[in-house]
Amino acid sequence: MKLDLRKKLMKTAAAALSLTMAASLISGCDKSDNSDIKIGLLFSKTGATAITEECMINAAEMAVDEINEAGGINGKKLTYVFEDYATDAATAAEKIKKLIMQDEVTAVVGCYTSASRIACEPVVEENNSLLIYPTFYEGEKPSENVVYTGAVPNQQGDIFIPWLAENVGKKFFLLGTDTVYAQLINSQCRDALANIGGEVVGEEYVPNGHNDFSTIITKIKDADPDVLFVNLNGDSGVAFFKQYKQYGLDANTMPVASYLLDESTVAALGAETAAGHYTSINYVSTLDTEANKSFLERYHEKFGDDAEMTVVGEETYASVMLLAQALKKTDDYSAESIIKAMDGISLDAPEGTITFDAETNHMYLRGRIAKVNSEGKFEVVYESPELIKPNPEA
Amino acid sequence: MFIASQLMNGLASSALLLLYSLGVVMIMGHMSVVNMAHGECIMLGAYVCYYLYTVAGVPYLLSLMMSFFITALFGAAVERLIIRKLYGKTAETLLATYALSLIIKQLVNLVCGSELKYVAVPFDGNISVFGVTVPLYNIFIIVITAMVLFATWLIFYKTPFGMKMRAATGNRSMTECLGINCRAVDTLTFAYGVGLAGFAGAVLAPIRGVSPFMGASYVTDSFMNVCVGGLQSLPGTALSSLLIGQSTSILGGIWNEVNAKMLVFLIVVVMIRFRPDGLFKKERR
Numbered sequence: 001m002k003l004d005l006r007k008k009l010m011k012t013a014a015a016a017l018s019l020t021m022a023a024s025l026i027s028g029c030d031k032s033d034n035s036d037i038k039i040g041l042l043f044s045k046t047g048a049t050a051i052t053e054e055c056m057i058n059a060a061e062m063a064v065d066e067i068n069e070a071g072g073i074n075g076k077k078l079t080y081v082f083e084d085y086a087t088d089a090a091t092a093a094e095k096i097k098k099l100i101m102q103d104e105v106t107a108v109v110g111c112y113t114s115a116s117r118i119a120c121e122p123v124v125e126e127n128n129s130l131l132i133y134p135t136f137y138e139g140e141k142p143s144e145n146v147v148y149t150g151a152v153p154n155q156q157g158d159i160f161i162p163w164l165a166e167n168v169g170k171k172f173f174l175l176g177t178d179t180v181y182a183q184l185i186n187s188q189c190r191d192a193l194a195n196i197g198g199e200v201v202g203e204e205y206v207p208n209g210h211n212d213f214s215t216i217i218t219k220i221k222d223a224d225p226d227v228l229f230v231n232l233n234g235d236s237g238v239a240f241f242k243q244y245k246q247y248g249l250d251a252n253t254m255p256v257a258s259y260l261l262d263e264s265t266v267a268a269l270g271a272e273t274a275a276g277h278y279t280s281i282n283y284v285s286t287l288d289t290e291a292n293k294s295f296l297e298r299y300h301e302k303f304g305d306d307a308e309m310t311v312v313g314e315e316t317y318a319s320v321m322l323l324a325q326a327l328k329k330t331d332d333y334s335a336e337s338i339i340k341a342m343d344g345i346s347l348d349a350p351e352g353t354i355t356f357d358a359e360t361n362h363m364y365l366r367g368r369i370a371k372v373n374s375e376g377k378f379e380v381v382y383e384s385p386e387l388i389k390p391n392p393e394a
Numbered sequence: 395m396f397i398a399s400q401l402m403n404g405l406a407s408s409a410l411l412l413l414y415s416l417g418v419v420m421i422m423g424h425m426s427v428v429n430m431a432h433g434e435c436i437m438l439g440a441y442v443c444y445y446l447y448t449v450a451g452v453p454y455l456l457s458l459m460m461s462f463f464i465t466a467l468f469g470a471a472v473e474r475l476i477i478r479k480l481y482g483k484t485a486e487t488l489l490a491t492y493a494l495s496l497i498i499k500q501l502v503n504l505v506c507g508s509e510l511k512y513v514a515v516p517f518d519g520n521i522s523v524f525g526v527t528v529p530l531y532n533i534f535i536i537v538i539t540a541m542v543l544f545a546t547w548l549i550f551y552k553t554p555f556g557m558k559m560r561a562a563t564g565n566r567s568m569t570e571c572l573g574i575n576c577r578a579v580d581t582l583t584f585a586y587g588v589g590l591a592g593f594a595g596a597v598l599a600p601i602r603g604v605s606p607f608m609g610a611s612y613v614t615d616s617f618m619n620v621c622v623g624g625l626q627s628l629p630g631t632a633l634s635s636l637l638i639g640q641s642t643s644i645l646g647g648i649w650n651e652v653n654a655k656m657l658v659f660l661i662v663v664v665m666i667r668f669r670p671d672g673l674f675k676k677e678r679r
Contacts, residue, residue, distance in 0.1 A: 051509040178652050206651045209611040211602045212410075214403035214532075215646040215654075221527075222396060235603030235611075238510050242601050246529035248520045268510035268603065 036079045037072075037327060039064075039320075040099035042110025042120075047087025052264065053112050055313030056134065057082070058303050060109055063320035066298075073327045081105060085116055092116035093123050100129045106333045109134060109319050112312065114181075121146060130335040134319040135312045136259075136281065138181045139392035142361045145335050147342065149319045149363050150312070151282050153185050154391040156259050159367040159384050160280035161192040164257055168278075169226020170198040175216060175240075176231045178205040185259065188394065189229055201225045206232070211239035217247045220254075228256045237261075238268050241277075251276025263310045263378070271376030282365040283351040284378035285309040295350035318349040322356065355387060362390030398526045400647040401640070406532035408639025409539035412632055414594035415616040415623075416546060420587030422617075423626035424563045425580065427477060427487050431495035432616060433609020434502075435588045439465045439595025440604045441502060444511045447599075454516035458538075458596045465592025466585040473584035478577070495609070503606040511604040535597060542593065547628055549586075559583055563626070618662055624672025634673055638662070 041060050043053040060080070067078050081103045085092035092111060099105050100123070107130035111117040117133050124131045124145040136150035164172075172193055176182025182205065190200055202223040204216055220228065232240050237260055244256065261279040285296065285308070295317070299309055322342060327333070329341040343358040355364045364387035370378040414436055421429045429435075439461040446457035472494065480487045517530040550556040561569040562576045570576050594612075602608065619638055623631035638658060645654035666672075 046504070047508070049508070050503075051507055204650055207655055210651060211611060212407055214407065215400065215643055215651065218396060218399045218403065218647060221399075235510060235605055235608060238603040239601065242515060243529075246515060246518070246520060246531060246601065247527050248522075248529075264509055268512050270512050270514060 036077045037333075038103060038105050039078065039080050039323065040096070040103060040105035040108035040110065041080050041082045042085055042092065042096055042099065042108055042116075043082075043112065044087045045084040047085075049087045049112055052310070052312065055307065055309055056112065056316040058299070058307060059309075059313040059317040060320050062299060062302055063317045063324075065302075067320070067324045073324055078324065083110075085111075087113060087116075089113070089115040089119035093119040096120045096131070097123050097127075100124070100127045106130070106327070107132060107323055107335070107338065109316065109323065111135075114138060117146075124335075128335055130338055132319045132323055134316040136315070138184060139394060141393055144339075144361075147319075147322070147339060147356075147361050148390075148392065149322060150315045151365050151367075152362060152390050152392045152394070153188060153259075154394045155282065155365050155367055155388045156280040157185065157188050157192060158388060159382065160257065160278075160369060161189055161198070162196055163369055163382050164227050164229075164278070165193065165196050165198045168255060168257075170196075171201050171223075171225040172198060172227050172229050173201055173220055173223055173225035174203040174229045175220075176205055177208055177210070177233045177236055179208070179233070182231045185231060186229070206236065208233065208236075210236055213240045213243045214247070216240075217243060217249065220249070221247075225254065228254060230256050230258045231260050232258075233260070237265060241265075241269050241273050245273050261372070263308055266372055266376050266378075271372075271374060274372045274376055275374045276372065278369060278371050278381075279378070280367060280369050281311050282354075282368060283311040283314045284368065284370045284380060285314075286370075286378050287351065287368075287380065289350075289352065291348065291352065292350045314350050318347060318351070318354065321349065322347050353387075357390055360390050360392055362392055364389055395525050396647065397644070398524070400643050402526055402528050402532070404640035404643030405636075406535050407643055408635045409536045410594075410598070411615060411619055411639050412635035413535070413539045413542060413597060414591065414612050415619045415631055415635065416542065417587040417589075417591035417594070418616045418620045419623070419626065419628065419631050420546075420583055420590065422620060424559065424583055425481075425587075426484070427481075427584070428484065428491065429587070430488060430491040430613070431472075431498060432591055433611075433613040434495045434498040435465055435469065435591035435609075436595035436598065436612050437502065437604075437606065437609040438468065438498065439592025440513075440599040440608065441506060441511070441595075442592065443596035443599045444513050444604050447516075448511070448513050458593065461596035462589045462593040465595070466589025468592075469588025470581050470585035472588070473581045477584060478580070481580075499606050499609070506606070508606055511599075513599040513604055515600045531601060538597060542590070543628065543632060546590075550628065555579070555582065618659075620672075621666060622662055622672055624674040627672070627674035630672055630674030 043057045044050045064078050064080055072078055081099060083095040083099055085095050096108055099108055109132045111120055111133055112135055114137055120131055121143050130145055132147045134149050139152040174186045174189060176186055193200060202219060256277040258279055261277060266274040296309060325345050326338050326341040330337045342356045346353050346355045352366055357364055367384035367388050368380050369382040371381050373379045418432055421427050442461040442464050443457050446452040446460055447454050476490055480490055515531055517534050520527050520529040558574050558579050562579045566576060619634050620631055623634035642654050642658050645657055
């Protein structure tokens with residue numbers, strides 16, 4: 001009986017082995033077809049950040065389609081392989097390895113969470129491949145195999161803090177989730193305020209997942225600041241804004257300024273609670289330019305009127321476009337020469353013209369400060385006159 | 395003034411803590427089942443409240459009651475299908491309910507999406523007395539918690555069902571000998587516990603985020619609270635909620651939230667070391 005079972009197991013194993021071999025042979029045949037350029041897309045279709053990443057997937061697909069409609073890359077068609085990393089860093093590393101080794105993609109556009117990027121970096125570096133990371137994030141020492149198309153804190157804070165100090169008030173109260181990210185941007189805020197004669201009247205951190213802000217609000221009332229500089233993760237942020245309103249704080253006299261206030265947070269808060277607060281980012285979907293309007297029109301035509309566009313979606317679209325332009329300029333598809341080809345590219349993105357910075361592998365971006373209006377939409381109240389140089393290691 | 399504000403805040407936090415711990419008192423205290431899916435029961439209640447109150451426009455108080463009944467129904471089904479088979483096997487129930495918590499979380503994530511849901515605050519606004527601002531909703535929380543506590547006490551001590559339940563906890567085989575259907579009592583007790591968790595979720599929904607993963611932040615606090623209070627004791631849990639809520643609030647006020655949380659945990663650990671049965675130990679013969 002036992003022997004039987006073992007035999008059966010062996011048979012199954014042998015069958016499975018031959019199947020996988022056959023599969024790899026078939027996919028091996030695929031690779032020999034050189035008329036296409038294949039890229040990888042790595043985003044979460046499931047998991048905690050799936051909703052945020054949905055518009056990134058859509059935007060990437062749209063970009064690929066548009067590139068092909070316009071004649072592809074020097075006559076070659078651009079194709080993609082999609083993988084779902086399910087908001088899990090270990091899965092991300094596994095999937096990017098599969099994309100590079102098995103699908104032999106030229107480059108991967110993907111990752112949203114910092115954890116997934118950090119997990120993917122060693123894999124891309126080992127295989128000397130290329131990852132394009134399309135979201136704003138906390139900044140790091142740039143990897144030679146990664147191109148970062150989103151904003152880093154200095155591209156948000158350099159204009160934000162001085163503008164707030166001048167237009168809202170000089171007394172700041174800093175509040176954040178007890179993470180490296182929040183402490184970093186709070187210390188940057190502190191430095192910026194010191195330079196312009198501002199003042200920090202309080203600084204508080206709460207544990208991850210904290211959602212009772214009554215104590216903090218008592219402290220805020222005691223400190224009586226002009227601006228609340230608040231960077232709380234996920235649920236915490238929503239709980240804070242709701243309790244802020246419950247305790248009778250008023251956006252007219254003490255508005256909240258946050259990097260983490262986006263279209264999805266506003267939806268969870270309701271327009272009434274979110275109105276009057278500020279964020280600083282390079283793109284909002286309400287941007288009033290021809291390029292953006294046409295971009296949104298094409299997007300809604302493809303994915304329906306309810307499909308939301310946020311900064312990370314726009315940055316993903318720009319990432320694929322940047323990659324395509326670089327591929328047009330080179331015949332050698334190694335990471336090094338693609339990045340070299342990006343040098344000097346000025347990209348007409350929906351957010352306006354942005355340029356690649358060869359020194360840091362990041363982008364020069366236009367800073368924008370937006371305020372939530374009474375309908376729950378972002379209104380741009382300030383635009384930096386120049387593109388801001390990225391400083392990822394600040 | 396600062397201390398007065400903090401005391402009022404602490405009172406509201408204590409009431410909330412008590413409200414979402416009551417389900418644990420019922421299930422862990424009276425049935426010796428460690429329900430790892432307690433947080434997800436809270437989450438389900440919050441989602442029921444979201445769909446009824448925000449999406450369908452049902453009045454808030456009615457949504458609250460419906461959250462209780464719908465999650466209680468769910469609890470009854472869980473007891474019948476899973477928990478019933480596992481009484482007396484602590485490790486197995488622990489695993490089964492943990493698995494259940496993962497399944498519920500991912501199902502809700504798949505069906506409803508992972509984004510935070512919007513639930514308006516029903517009693518918006520606040521009152522100021524001598525410079526102490528108290529949101530109306532906090533007053534509502536304190537009142538509703540007192541009412542739920544009172545109702546639970548009534549059920550426990552003043553109804554035939556409560557008597558049967560206490561009998562079943564005290565001496566199961568003797569109770570069965572007397573012709574009482576202990577299995578029915580089990581189902582009702584479990585359902586009531588889960589219903590309370592769902593009710594708490596619906597009360598939390600307007601002021602905290604509603605998401606598939608919201609449960610995690612309440613589980614630790616409620617288990618800790620019930621352990622301090624003394625598993626089966628309603629007054630014990632009420633007192634411990636007050637102690638934990640107020641000390642977190644006061645310590646957080648004069649120090650900061652991160653340290654306050656650590657210090658309260660430390661105090662709890664030391665206290666449990668010296669009073670392992672909690673503040674109100676149930677004497678057994």
